[in-house]
Amino acid sequence: MKYLSRPEEMVLLTIHRLDEEAYGMNIRNQVSELTGKYWSIGSIYVPLDRLEQKGFVQSHLANPTPERGGKSKRYYKLTEAGMKELKEIKKIYSAFWEGLPDLSI
Amino acid sequence: MKTILENSNKTKSPPKIARCILSRISRYAYRDNISGDFEELYNEIYRESGLVSAYIWCLKHIVRSFPVFIITSFRRSTAMLSNYFKIAFRNVKRNKAFSFINITGLSVGMTCSILIILYINYELSFDKYHKKADDIYRVVLTWTGEKGRGGELYNVMPGIFQSAVTREIPEVLLATRAKTHEVIINHSGNLFKETGIRYVDPDFLEIFSFPLISGNAETALNEPYSLILTEDMAKKYFSDGDPLGKVLNIDKNDYKITGIIKNVPENSHFTFDFLASFTTMFNIYPDPAFIHKWDSSLSWNMYILASMNTIKEEIENNINRTFDEQTQDYEFRLQPLTDIHMYSKVKYDDYSNISDIRYVYMLTSIAVLIILIACFNYISLSTARSIKRAREVGIRKVSGAHRFNLIRQYIIESVIMAIFAFTISIFLTYFLLDFFNDLTSRNLEFKSIFRGNMIYGLFGIIILSGFISGSYPALFLSSFKPVNVIRGIMKSGSNRNSLIRSSIVVFQFMISTILIISSLIVFDQLDFIRNRDLGFKKDYIICGNVQGIMKDRFRLFKEAIVENPGIKEVYGLGVLPNGMHWNSFPNWEGKESDDKVYFALGMVEYNFIDFFKIEIMEGRNFSQEFVSDLKEAWILNETAVNAIGLEEPIGKKFGLSQNEPSGKIIAIIKDFNFSSVHKNVEPLALCLKRRDWFNSYAIKLNSENSANTINYLKEKFEEFAPDYPFDYFFLDESLDSMYRAEQKLGEIFNIFTFIAVFISCLGLFGLISYTSEQKTKEVGIRKVLGSSVGQIIYILSKELILWIIYAIAIAFPIAYFSMSAWLNNFAYRISIGFIPFVIASGLTLIIAILTISIQITKTALSNTVDTLRFE
Numbered sequence: 001m002k003y004l005s006r007p008e009e010m011v012l013l014t015i016h017r018l019d020e021e022a023y024g025m026n027i028r029n030q031v032s033e034l035t036g037k038y039w040s041i042g043s044i045y046v047p048l049d050r051l052e053q054k055g056f057v058q059s060h061l062a063n064p065t066p067e068r069g070g071k072s073k074r075y076y077k078l079t080e081a082g083m084k085e086l087k088e089i090k091k092i093y094s095a096f097w098e099g100l101p102d103l104s105i
Numbered sequence: 106m107k108t109i110l111e112n113s114n115k116t117k118s119p120p121k122i123a124r125c126i127l128s129r130i131s132r133y134a135y136r137d138n139i140s141g142d143f144e145e146l147y148n149e150i151y152r153e154s155g156l157v158s159a160y161i162w163c164l165k166h167i168v169r170s171f172p173v174f175i176i177t178s179f180r181r182s183t184a185m186l187s188n189y190f191k192i193a194f195r196n197v198k199r200n201k202a203f204s205f206i207n208i209t210g211l212s213v214g215m216t217c218s219i220l221i222i223l224y225i226n227y228e229l230s231f232d233k234y235h236k237k238a239d240d241i242y243r244v245v246l247t248w249t250g251e252k253g254r255g256g257e258l259y260n261v262m263p264g265i266f267q268s269a270v271t272r273e274i275p276e277v278l279l280a281t282r283a284k285t286h287e288v289i290i291n292h293s294g295n296l297f298k299e300t301g302i303r304y305v306d307p308d309f310l311e312i313f314s315f316p317l318i319s320g321n322a323e324t325a326l327n328e329p330y331s332l333i334l335t336e337d338m339a340k341k342y343f344s345d346g347d348p349l350g351k352v353l354n355i356d357k358n359d360y361k362i363t364g365i366i367k368n369v370p371e372n373s374h375f376t377f378d379f380l381a382s383f384t385t386m387f388n389i390y391p392d393p394a395f396i397h398k399w400d401s402s403l404s405w406n407m408y409i410l411a412s413m414n415t416i417k418e419e420i421e422n423n424i425n426r427t428f429d430e431q432t433q434d435y436e437f438r439l440q441p442l443t444d445i446h447m448y449s450k451v452k453y454d455d456y457s458n459i460s461d462i463r464y465v466y467m468l469t470s471i472a473v474l475i476i477l478i479a480c481f482n483y484i485s486l487s488t489a490r491s492i493k494r495a496r497e498v499g500i501r502k503v504s505g506a507h508r509f510n511l512i513r514q515y516i517i518e519s520v521i522m523a524i525f526a527f528t529i530s531i532f533l534t535y536f537l538l539d540f541f542n543d544l545t546s547r548n549l550e551f552k553s554i555f556r557g558n559m560i561y562g563l564f565g566i567i568i569l570s571g572f573i574s575g576s577y578p579a580l581f582l583s584s585f586k587p588v589n590v591i592r593g594i595m596k597s598g599s600n601r602n603s604l605i606r607s608s609i610v611v612f613q614f615m616i617s618t619i620l621i622i623s624s625l626i627v628f629d630q631l632d633f634i635r636n637r638d639l640g641f642k643k644d645y646i647i648c649g650n651v652q653g654i655m656k657d658r659f660r661l662f663k664e665a666i667v668e669n670p671g672i673k674e675v676y677g678l679g680v681l682p683n684g685m686h687w688n689s690f691p692n693w694e695g696k697e698s699d700d701k702v703y704f705a706l707g708m709v710e711y712n713f714i715d716f717f718k719i720e721i722m723e724g725r726n727f728s729q730e731f732v733s734d735l736k737e738a739w740i741l742n743e744t745a746v747n748a749i750g751l752e753e754p755i756g757k758k759f760g761l762s763q764n765e766p767s768g769k770i771i772a773i774i775k776d777f778n779f780s781s782v783h784k785n786v787e788p789l790a791l792c793l794k795r796r797d798w799f800n801s802y803a804i805k806l807n808s809e810n811s812a813n814t815i816n817y818l819k820e821k822f823e824e825f826a827p828d829y830p831f832d833y834f835f836l837d838e839s840l841d842s843m844y845r846a847e848q849k850l851g852e853i854f855n856i857f858t859f860i861a862v863f864i865s866c867l868g869l870f871g872l873i874s875y876t877s878e879q880k881t882k883e884v885g886i887r888k889v890l891g892s893s894v895g896q897i898i899y900i901l902s903k904e905l906i907l908w909i910i911y912a913i914a915i916a917f918p919i920a921y922f923s924m925s926a927w928l929n930n931f932a933y934r935i936s937i938g939f940i941p942f943v944i945a946s947g948l949t950l951i952i953a954i955l956t957i958s959i960q961i962t963k964t965a966l967s968n969t970v971d972t973l974r975f976e
Binding site for chain 1: 137139142
């Protein structure tokens with residue numbers, strides 16, 4: 001199986017965390033907050049595109065709002081494959097951390 | 106609370122350009138959401154930190170998106186490219202005649218431009234190879250306070266200037282004189298005449314970048330009788346080994362060879378084969394004190410090297426201020442080294458390497474005109490054929506093509522055509538370059554096409570001609586309305602279209618007519634110059650210079666050869682009619698103290714006036730019967746008498762001494778032309794030669810058997826002076842060579858005229874084939890209704906002939922004024938008569954009619970049954 005890149009993992013996780021509220025801007029804000037770094041819109045959409053191609057997320061359009069200049073939002077949702085992928089990632093990382101001393105100490 | 110709420114409700118759209126870029130680079134399906142996100146983010150920043158920050162943020166993103174934007178745009182635009190290519194090639198194949206006309210016209214036009222760009226590139230490269238070229242100036246002088254003659258420049262400089270200028274003027278770092286000589290080299294018993302020797306100061310090698318191959322640049326020119334050879338001369342004289350340290354015998358003196366230098370590049374305004382140390386001059390010159398005087402000047406070229414970042418005018422002023430006392434009659438002028446070739450303007454400069462910027466302008470405009478004519482062929486033919494492609498446009502538009510896409514397609518098509526024509530023109534250039542070199546007397550190399558800036562020029566030609574020829578057809582074709590064209594309605598814009606086509610034909614034939622008229626006038630003028638009565642006899646006269654011992658023996662030689670029946674008369678030694686380069690401000694009886702008239706002086710032999718058959722208006726010729734003639738007699742030309750305003754001049758005092766004129770005027774002669782016919786005759790004073798400084802002779806031959814006579818002279822000459830070669834030229838040929846630039850111009854004009862007419866006719870032929878094809882049905886119907894063949898020819902050709910008559914009418918005034926301007930360069934010019942205009946219009950009409958007649962006759966004679974059964 002092919003592994004995801006770090007940004008893809010982060011975006012995937014964020015979509016999961018935001019649940020119903022996951023659309024471009026929100027995902028970006030969340031990722032920026034969690035990583036503490038500046039993320040441009042483009043750098044969110046590239047992983048989003050790839051995740052969608054790989055079938056881990058699904059998107060649908062929602063109603064437009066005035067502050068978006070009348071443009072609709074595109075909401076993202078995890079698919080089953082996406083959910084499975086997240087579990088897989090978590091499992092792998094835990095396996096790798098198993099028995100290692102906590103680095104924060 | 107309320108304000109915050111209000112504020113948060115306020116929305117602002119980001120700048121339009123940002124939205125444009127974004128929508129272009131984002132994927133179509135996502136475009137809305139992404140730009141939505143962008144606007145949301147923009148608004149967030151706007152709410153939090155204000156409009157300015159939002160704008161800055163936006164700007165930052167615009168700049169950062171440039172690379173992606175360019176890549177995306179490119180990728181998008183190439184998607185249809187292969188289709189454009191395919192259609193373009195199919196069109197070329199399908200319309201063979203149309204493509205042939207376009208490609209031939211364009212490639213001929215491009216060949217002209219490539220050749221001309223090569224030429225201009227070379228012309229502008231003159232003297233630029235010197236490392237310090239920007240700081241090198243030639244110093245020339247101009248006489249001040251002359252009557253009626255302003256600003257003529259002379260490169261005769263006082264020799265002392267060289268040391269004075271470096272000492273007194275801080276901005277001038279180095280200076281060198283360069284004196285040309287004609288010498289005889291005696292190399293192991295063989296005699297060679299060499300004209301390319303220059304006597305220069307040691308600084309010469311430091312100012313100019315002529316690299317020494319061997320020898321020490323610092324010391325090579327310090328000692329008298331030191332000599333540096335170019336590679337070619339080293340090979341010529343010392344093919345068998347290293348010449349360094351050897352000795353070469355020049356004019357009976359031994360010169361030591363102290364260096365070998367690379368050959369002078371051809372794009373130099375002056376050339377040399379030998380450099381000799383200037384200190385030698387002090388030993389060989391008859392009167393060395395001359396070199397140290399301010400008020401006497403021999404022909405030195407003077408070059409200075411200024412320190413960097415100095416302004417030419419400042420140095421010039423500084424020099425003139427500093428030497429004001431020494432230079433009463435004249436002022437100095439500086440000429441930047443790199444300007445000399447194009448803007449010399451110096452009288453009696455070495456013309457072989459001097460050109461004129463006007464020729465560059467003239468050639469450039471001709472090249473542009475020819476390319477335009479070729480491009481216009483494309484425009485007129487493509488619009489004429491546009492109906493055939495209207496369906497394609499309709500289908501493309503229906504399938505979703507924007508107007509922009511269509512414009513791009515047709516421009517790409519014409520650029521493809523241009524590239525194709527360009528490839529052909531590269532081959533043409535290769536084969537025509539030798540011919541062009543002959544024409545312009547340059548030595549251009551084919552491989553320099555691919556060097557340096559040339560590439561941009563060539564690229565420019567392709568793109569420009571592609572765009573010009575594609576522009577109008579693209580705009581026009583892309584404006585078709587799909588509904589109309591698919592239904593077969595083709596009305597809109599056809600009037601405007603035929604207007605464009607007719608103006609193109611008018612323009613093309615106007616240019617052709619102008620060129621024909623101009624070349625006829627140029628031809629007439631050249632003919633006029635060549636056959637003009639110069640005021641003295643020049644036929645069957647051979648001239649030449651003598652050196653050394655022959656100067657003393659010339660009298661004996663003269664007596665010996667005069668017996669020969671082939672020789673009519675001998676003149677010598679003295680100044681020749683075209684050699685009056687000696688100038689001064691003379692003094693005369695009744696002269697106001699501030700009157701200054703610049704005279705040319707001629708020191709001649711007794712028989713000068715008889716020999717050259719110059720007409721005496723008044724007074725008597727020089728005569729040996731009057732002993733005083735040798736010292737006192739002056740003969741003036743008419744212009745001189747008018748210039749000094751003497752009434753009853755015979756017997757009046759005249760001379761060069763500023764205190765008291767010692768001579769007197771004995772005769773007035775009719776003006777004869779002693780310099781170029783570009784200039785009016787100047788004041789001239791002739792006197793008998795008093796010193797043996799002159800070395801020119803002239804021999805008048807019998808017209809029969811002149812070749813034998815010359816052989817006889819050669820034998821006799823070598824008998825008298827075995828150490829010197831017999832060297833001669835025909836006077837009339839030498840005079841002709843003064844007009845070589847004009848003759849060149851004449852030839853160039855003829856050739857380009859031919860090309861312009863040719864390309865115009867190609868276009869006309871294409872257009873007439875198209876229109877007569879359009880009108881086949883009309884012709885058929887007319888014939889059925891009883892039109893005669895003659896009437897049909899009249900109907901078909903009426904319009905075109907009318908256009909050409911318009912073209913001729915517009916060409917007349919333009920040609921008249923531009924040729925008047927050109928003729929004003931000549932002091933002796935023809936007046937523009939009506940004959941060239943009549944010939945040119947006749948010629949244009951005949952050529953045009955011949956071009957269209959084939960096609961029109963074919964259509965007019967066609968069988969009605971065939972034409973009406975067309976579909």
